[in-house]
Amino acid sequence: MEIRHPILTTLAAAMMLGGCASTATRLPTISEPALRAESILQENKALATQAAHSERLLRIGRRVMLANATLCPKSRRDLGVLIHSEETYPKELRIAARRQLGAGEKPSIFRVAPDSPAARAGLERGDVILIDGLPVAPGSKALREAMEADQLELTVTRNAQQLTVTVEPETVCHSRLRLRPSAAINAFANGRNITVTTGMMEFTESDDELAMIIGHELAHNTMGHIRKVVGNLILSGFATRYTRPFELESDYVGLYYMVRAGFDPDGVEAFWRRLADVDPRSVNRAKTHPTFPDRYLRIAAARDEINDKMANGAALIPNFKDPNFRDKETDG
Ligand SMILES: [Zn+2]
Incomplete structure (x- = not known):
């Protein structure tokens, strides 16, 4: 960050010259060994947390990639x-x-x-x-x-x-899973990789919810969304990576992916109500993504469709408009 305000600039200069700015209060003192020990503790704890996240991502993600190998184009x-x-x-x-x-x-x-x-x-x-x-x-x-x-x-x-x-x-399935240390609750697909933030790992309350997120991102890759959106970008100059129908399609196809991997879809739509709690302004913001209520209701509807198929012993394959869809598509 650049300091532009003249007073701040002066203060910054004074701080640099004096080594440290003089405070109005006497700060508690700490010892060097205590500081070193705390540094080691925090680094170890942070790495252990990251390692636990990558273990969970591998465990859940691999199940989704394995169960859908026959549906994935690559x-x-x-x-x-x-x-x-x-x-x-x-x-x-x-x-x-x-x-x-x-x-x-x-x-x-x-x-x-x-x-x-x-x-x-x-x-x-x-x-x-x-x-x-x-x-x-x-x-x-x-x-x-x-x-x-x-x-x-x-x-x-x-x-x-x-x-x-x-x-x-x-x-x-061809997609590879990556963990990104970031507090933002997010996940991305780029046609080849699926990246999940540590913020998302922590926000997903169950392995079923995480499998839903991985399924969603996998669907972006397998359904050729990345290539289609690049096409859209060139044609219309959209500033976003995905468009609304593709988000809904990824929610829909992704739910099949997670159920095929043996995860339980009952109640996973609650993810969107909890996300509303932490990001209320986005509930009805619909520039690039479907609204949270839209996604909540459609995921519940897709789940009912899947449950019906399971009850009837039907194949757990999304309802493609063109039954030969898979043969034509490639990802990335
Ligand atoms: Zn998406």
Whole structure:
């Protein structure tokens, strides 16, 4: 921020010259060791919180990606692991990441999703996966290629011992999940990735609600919204990323995605009433997004449609206008 007011400018100059501004009161004193200990405590606590969020995002998100692999136009192979190293973390937090999360120079397994190929193969936190003698880093091309096989033997280092494990990779939707440290309650899709803020992770009261949010963002990617909106942007000069019908479509398709993954849609529409509590001015602001009441009612209606299908043993597939829709679309 730039200080423009002349008085503030003078004050700022005085502060810089004097080292510290003189206060009118005597401040309580604290000790250096107490300050250092509190710094370590806050960094550790913050990293543990982030790690818990990324674990939950992996656990819930992976279920949504796996259950909808046949509906998603693009897919990828997956083991269900998060790999990290010091470099995964911002520079200021690397020492803390080493201390608190066990991040090292070599990329190693940070999280194993439950019921995943990695979990079934007995892979553990701290394991270093080797391909051609090299540790596999996040997003490794070598691992991506190796995962095309139905079954693959991985060389793993665990506590300085080398072992071989057999894994059977699974096919999941192409989108990848990311966590963004931010207090804003938000989530985004860009055609390839799904980003969820820590604010959203905290705001979602249940795993069902989080699955609904992930389903919504996944639908933006799978339904080709990103490409369509880029088209709209060029044609009409809209300043927004998505338009209203696409938001409603993502709510609708996303609800199918979450139910197909085994999550319970009953009551998830309450998310919009709670969001109204913390953001009352947005309840009826409808420039770019549908209003909260609109979304609340349509999600409840979609849930009734899904419950009817389940009661009748019908396939849990959204009502496409064109039954061949999936074959024509690509994401991104
Ligand atoms: Zn959206």
